[in-house]
Amino acid sequence: MGVKTKVIAIGAVSGGGKTSVTKELKKELPSSNALFFDDYSFEGSPDDLVEWVQQGPDYNQWNVEPLLIDIQSLLTAKENPSYIILDYPFAYKNGILKSFIDLAVYIDTPLDIAMARRMIRDHKNSSASDIHNDASFYLEKGRQAYVEMINTIKPNSDLIIDGTLPLNKIVNVIVQELD
Template identity: 50%
Template sequence: MGGKTTVISISAVSGGGKTTVTKELANRLNNAKTFHFDDYNLEGPSDICAWMEKGANYNEWNVSPIMIDIESLLNDAVVDYIILDYPFSYLNNQMKDVIDISFYIDTPLDIAMARRFIRNPLHTIDEVLFECEVYLQAGREAYLEMEKSVKPNADYVIDGEMTVEHIVEAIMNKL
């Protein structure tokens, strides 16, 4: 351990590459630990559409379970890097002070949606059509909210059309 633990946040829309980049970055950095937002059962808005219509207050998400795990590592100073697969960058007050540097992977929405389909293969055309309908009714608005709020909040915006290797290299160059 060479000193202070650096906490890195990786944000992007769903399907934007957060998890893949987080894992690859952890492989490239020495003594790194990852935390993935989706691994936690967090209290937050039950209706994302209504949440966005009310102004998308990121503080309505209780990220205490993640914070407990992060603070445990920070207090013990056992890792050089903590990498967060975390969609909110600095927008949640519980988390913002612990993050040292935030990256937003700017992935075009069509690529992100295609990745979601590939990641969770659907079995019938009806399921594909249903997912497309959900995207058009609500999902697209969530993607646009991320671009409007999270993207400008990050320290660095990385081109999500690059390969994972190039994205990780761009992040490493900023660190």
């Protein structure tokens, strides 16, 4: 019988490094697959994240079955991978996926750094007005969603890593944890 596939969930606030860490970790771990939360469309997911947070977020409101189907497909494949790495923001908070996750990692990136990364990523060709509007929205409403992750997802994770570390060091910490 082969070695059980380990499912690793990488969480962080938007701009916190989930995707970069997931991609780099996939390169580092032999026989691994990566699945990215943003590649999916989840029926029944909240239309307004700020309102969802303000109402007291219910992580089970997200129907993550499309992601679950892909995880199960990899787990039952003839040659299943040693690792499935999920760029996935909810750690163990969604009941559909929690029993599949072996290690929930939270990249603890300071909000100013996450916001700067997001602005660089999302506003390459934006006007000053677009950047101003995005920053204003963050200050007025959006920051609540970031704080929600810090208060809920971070303590619900197995491994918390300093998001100011260089990418290769973050990946090394995760690989060491897996060993």
